[in-house]
Amino acid sequence: MSAGNEETRRDTECQSGTEYFSNPLMSDVASDWSPIHDAAYNGRILALQRLIAQGTCVNLHTLDKVSPLHGACMQGHTACAKLLMENGANVNSSTADGQTPLTEACAQGHVTCVSLLLQHGAASLGTSQSSSPIHRAAAKGHPECIEHLVQYGADVDQHIDKVGSPLQVACNNQHLSTVKKLLQLGACVSRTASGDSLLHIAARLSSPELVSVLLDHGADRFSMNSEGKRPLDLATPSSPAERLLRQAGVSPGVSPLMQLCRLYIRKITGKQRLGGICDLHLPTALIQYLLYQSDLRGDLMH
Template identity: 75%
Template sequence: MENGANLNSSTVDGQTPLTEACARGHVTCVSLLLQHGATPVGTSYTSSPIHRAAAKGHPDCIGPLVQHGADVDQQIDQSGSPLHVACSNQHLSVARKLLQLGANVNNSVSGDLPLHIAARLSNPELVSLLLDHGADRSLRNLEGKRAQDLAPPKSLAERLLRQSGEVSPLMQLCRLNIRKTMGKQRLEGIHDLPLPTELKHHLLYQSNLCQHPLPQNHSNSGQHPQGADLHNFTEMR
């Protein structure tokens, strides 16, 4: 870089130094490249740095990219948004980071929302996270199916989607409305609001004041494929 290297040069398939650093999770390298002028949106619609970080499960690379202008809702043909990619690869920490930064939870790709993807994969952690961030369980894909129709029968994901209490708690509705009003570009401004610290943490999804608890699993049916101890999930979040 000191000798004038082109930081945005790309391979024939559109890979740049920044996309490679994101794919490998080299946060220091990502920050250094961005500080010296690497473009955060990539040079090809098939190789966005933020999509690469999402696909490979590197949430720590997301923040620097967004700070330098990357769009958490950037769409790529066939892949959709970074949130779609994170959900498809079941990277919970990446999905959480994207949502905290204001990613649109109800964006669709080929008719599927992130919630449809999480349900089809029978991943209750992702389902719970998406619901907490305002995912609309009533929306249907191009096949006319809701998320609960795509989850395996009797799985934890299906029970979470079908459980009673479909009306969201008032605290969650207020949080979603405040975040929507501020817009994803100004969410960091929540820190400057004249509010109690715990309430600011709630607005930033940094507390457990309001969340969707997972239903208790009283049998082995519908067990998550990765075998997690899901009844303790709310303590893990």
């Protein structure tokens, strides 16, 4: 095959998403970092445009299978990511340890990049258990990323062996705003990957904030773990968390009946249809209450 034909074949395959290593003969990862990786990672859009115009493959990979798109998304350079995808970058390519551009963007909380990747066909569920975008966002505490992922089909209860659900990951890392967002989106409050419930985890961490929000979403304070202990048994004595667990677990100013009704309506609706509550012919205050956007504080008592 002539050099010209080889170059034509290579250009065609590059545009179709075929992976190319920047220098497969090099064993040193640092020396494997190419000019197009450098431009994408550092947000040098003009240099990136020039390299692409010169025919540099947008799917060039390092030996660790890091693509220029990975680099752009790690740093949140949306313009560079957009340019790469418009020129054929593989949006679902995986690194040697299974990370996609989307998981990298989620881990760093780059919401605009996350949205752009999803619009260009990034897999919201990930390409393997090790590349779950929603788990990465939950572990790092980025609720805005989680909201975008769910809009594009991510499952708030996606289970990973030995890790559990995104909600369990967020609880373990004590990311309260992320826990609230997942629960608001319909995450199951009782699902775990271990013998402890989420409330057991919150009690072990002695976190009154986590205990409160879990109870408010229907967590069972009398549930037993694999050791036969209740969450109360694990809380630090005389701590705010222990006091909450001894109480009814209902928000101040809201009757137990209202709380039970909210939990039942959300259960019957199902997490896939929670967004439809906004379209019901109900008072705005009641819709906000059902969606955990308001605790009412007596708004409906009058």
